[in-house]
Amino acid sequence: MTYEPPITDYDYIVENCTCAFCGCNCDDLDYLVKDGHVVAVRHACRLGASKIMEDMDQRLLVPMIRDENGELMEVDWDTALDKAAEYIANSIRPVFYGWSETSTECMKEGLALGEYIGAVLDNQATICHGPSLQAVQNAGYPIQTLGEVQNRADMIAYSGSNAMNSHPRHMARYAVFCRGYFRQRGRFDRTVVTMDPKFSDTAKCSDKWIGFEQNGDYGFYNAIRAVLRGKELYQDVISGIPKEDIYELAEEMKNAEFGVLFFGLGLTHTLSKQRNIDIAIKMVQDLNKYSKWGLTPMRGHFNVNGFNIFMAFETGFAFGVDFARGTTRYMMGETNTIDLLVRKEPDCFMVIAADPGAHFPNGANQHLADIPVIQIDIHWGPSTELADVVLPGSFIGVECDGTSYRMDGVPIYMKKAIDKPETCRDDEWIVRELKERVMKLREEPNVAPKYVPNSNLDLAM
């Protein structure tokens, strides 16, 4: 890394902005603005800073529609919105996917549209921390806010997460290096353990690295649980870890005053998927008999948790909610985006603030190529190549304000710092426009003539 001199040429500073990158939602950024653009960002990590500063890189500026030759042609807003609304109104199994990089205010409009037309609403959890949510639903959710970690934690464990690279300020601002009220010496007051098959950058700055074998997570945590119950391990090596190390680790975890387990996609996407998290949660619950332990999933996008929270309070389910029959329905393997796409069910796909073209498995993308895809985003990406209608949105936390939820569930108001490009629109506006246009095109399907309470409520009526 070469030395970069500090930026001195700017018009004004906007303080306490919120980073729109990872689930850390650092809300202490200062934007240096010149000529209506952010030219430098203070306090942010490289990931956050570059995303904010390079907001005009490959920027989608004008609405586009794919013509019969397969080329994206620039059109005016009305034409593009009408076309998109037509696709949605005519669809039988629409899927609205994304939402993790936009505000809850925008989700509200999207939900109204989804409930009206009977769509499936899903977010990136389906391809990242969905297994965590499923495990939470099976086992519970002992979490704490990140300030609690900062102030109290003396043992930090990262499992299947390389925070140093994926959430660069996580260790500095919330978990490891920062000074806390009861941890005045910062890093020196904390023990850091990384559990990861890979000797990652996080492992390099940890006190301990547990390099269990790939796909061995479930067996490993099961062994720790057995040790916590006082069982002698019968194998010498479990999931690639010598049993003595497991005894030692279990003892250390029991003796911590306040421990926190942060886990990432390394845990959610190996062989036993949600069950890895499930047993990790159970282990944390066991540890609470001896000391205080909690955990937090290392959520990726800045508002991926926000969508789950938003959907939970609006509909009762966290992600993959299917409104097709005028009810709310959630069933993993059935109402999740990837499953639907691989089964080739959807006949219209709206992607907002996400990039399935880059993230989805091939089988899913193949189906996307066959059906109408509406993209609402700020950057050109692989999904743009799949899109039939492109609607350029704006950058939450930089060009427009909105609410997001940090990985630990703390709500953050992301303020606006600069104006959006003139031809772009706010996500919220776009989705509201779509909703209003769809409402004109198609009568609401699956409306019950009369409210019938669910018989499970056992109401005297």
Add this chain to the structure above:
Amino acid sequence: MMEYILKNGIVYDPANGINGEKKDVMFKDDIIVDEVSADAKVIDVTDKIVMPAGVDPHAHVAGPKLVVGRLYRPEDSRMGVSQKTKVLRSESGFSIPSCPTTGYRYSRMGYGTVVEAAMPPLEAKHTHEEIATIPNIDIPALPLFGNNWFVMEYAKDKNIEDLAAFISSWLKISKGYGVKIVNPCGSEAWGWGMNVHGYDDKAPYFDVTSREVVMALAEANEMLGLPHSIHIHPNDLGHPGNVPTTLETLDSVKNIKKSSKATIRDQVMHVTHLQFHSYTGNSWKDAGSGAVEVADYINKHDHITCDVGQVTFDETTTMTADAPMEYDLFKLSGLKWTNKDIECETAAGIIPCIYSKKSPVSTLQWGIGLELFLLINDPWKVCLTTDHPNAGPFMRYPRIISWLMSNEKRQDMCENEVHKWIYKRTTLPTIEREYDFYEIATITRAAPAKIYGFEDRGALTPGYKADIAVYDINPNDIDPSKQALDIEKGFTVADYTIKDGQILVKDKEIVKVKESQNIWVNVKGWERQEQKVIDNIMPFFTQYYSVKWENYPVQDHYVSNPIRVDVEK
């Protein structure tokens, strides 16, 4: 301008002493009036019960722990799923309904105001987002103060004036209504996996007892003259043998003088879900009811009001800021345990919970709740709650009403349905008292409104908000003690629910959905002290909170269309 006249209803309006009079109720736009013009629309409610709309003094309906509950209990959410209609969105949830469902269900029962009883200031924005999503009811929220680090410091230093300024400031910041205290010092101890035991136990490190925190908050509350008193969930919830702790808590504030500004309420402490705090014995093996003792104290003292937290025998979800208690429950049940610690402020725990008629403990809890209702003589001192969703979902209120109104039903349940502990461990089978409609109206409307110091609801006084419920029950034609099921049916769905003069429920169907309003208290005249307090705590805040100060307060746009209650200095 719209004028309505509800004709020939049988009115129960305890705040105005109206007990079952045949009487017309009139309202103009959103206000109750005592006369209307000849053009007023007539709604015929002949021989139907007319009451002010219900006021729920303590429920958990919006906020971070609710959402975690919904998020991690899809099996509960699917229990209440219904199809959308032209007016309603799809419902979901049994014990923890989604936000729209919450609004619909309260509206159907004829409720107009529900207090969200625990709001962590750090996540107040979230609570207000949910409040804005709940339709049809007004929702004040009580911010949590009992384990706040600043509060504990002020309490230790006995610095009541700064504490008052802090409360005043934090009510503005979180857009809250009053002072909620949950397991004072205990949730802070839970930060280290511990709890406090008893009223005089100290929080680790902070070196301050629950007693000191509660007394300081009570004094500060009265210094500010807030419309509501302190609202406390005492220590040792759910532990057999917690009666002494409860009584000490109640007794400790008896010498604190009620502020002269708080003209409506009588109490200086409202104690919530008292049922969970009225157990005798040393363990569940020898646990028994302490309701007689506790009710006796309340009967003899006027500085206390309470709500009950009645168990309803359902599979529900317990969620409280008393996190260590939830972990104890988890160790008993082994079902999925959720915990949520919030930096420098509070903690919360959630687990699914099954109250079964066959279980001795559930039966005991059910009995204690009813004992409290029946043994506290003055209905103005006790309110109907289930501490939703802790002891049962709020949609069971009609069932509780039917139990309160029918000794026959209670005796039948004691004999045939519940565990035999009801005879050995409680006095419920010996109590014959039955509530009448006037008393029911008191515990579900008038008393909660008075306890909260509401100046615009809970009564059919001209000038008050037109929040009215009409139930399809003819009091002259029904014998509640024999027709428990009809009572339950009658209160389950209101014939009419009128909120702010808008007819939301008509002929037992929701016909309209309106935006809800938050109610918050704005203390005036403390601005200088508030600024001083904020200046003092700022270095600490910057260092030890994980959000910036600018991001901490609830921005105005989260509380669209609030009702602001001004308290003058």
Add this chain to the structure above:
Amino acid sequence: MFSLKTITFDQIKTSSIALEMDEVIPDEIYSWTEADFAKYEVPIGNSRFPITDFFDITVEGEAEGPNEVKMIFNGDLNRVKYIGCKMSAGEIICNSSVDLHVGAEMSGGSILVNGDAAAHAGREMSGGYLEITGNTKEFTGASYIGEWRGMTGGEIVVGGNAGKQCGECLTGGKIHVKGNCDILAGIHMTKGIIEIDGDVNRWPGGQMKNGTIVIHGFLGRLLEGFVLEGVVEDPEDSGVVFPGKYIKYTGDIGLNGKGSLYLDAEANKEKLSTYGELDDDYTSIREYRNL
């Protein structure tokens, strides 16, 4: 004997979006005539279409109740889900592979699938009999997500292999897999029986509290949460006897579980070799236990 009403569904058209058949179960349609079916619209996505667009429906005979109904599906049912969902009586025969949730929440009657089944087959069954001659995918006989009470009764027979997490949260009833079983069979189970004729690659019975898992084939990896009890003969659970010699484990000790895991002694001989050389009577195991 009662007269059977036979309803035959011959497929004439497939749909790329799944048909949802939860309303077409014996409990609902036992009295329906062909004319009733002609009027019925089946939910597909956010719309409904006439069921006769997709099936040629023939009704023969009369029925007084759902138990007198026999439904036969012919054709490609790979996009027909919720077959027999919530049924309480009657008989369904599917001459094809079926989509998600076949026999989910059924409380009685029987379903025969001559083919494979997609995920969630027999989810939360409380009674009845579900036989799948082919393979099943994930969550056979499992619970709804978040629910800790899964299948509580009835029997599922899988002729082929079963996917991951078969019998998750099993709370009663029996699942018999004649082929192999993928990872984590019987995870979180609290009661009931899972019998697997084939092999299991890893980790059966994770976090099980109680119940019985019998594996006649070879087990790849066992969890540390299981404690070796020794070799037993002819074990039984709820009256079902499994003849032969089995290695018995108890677990999952991580949560003080008392579930039984029986491995066929012959097929899993090498598991025991960890505890020293084996003779025919497995005496070394007994010695191990005595230590």
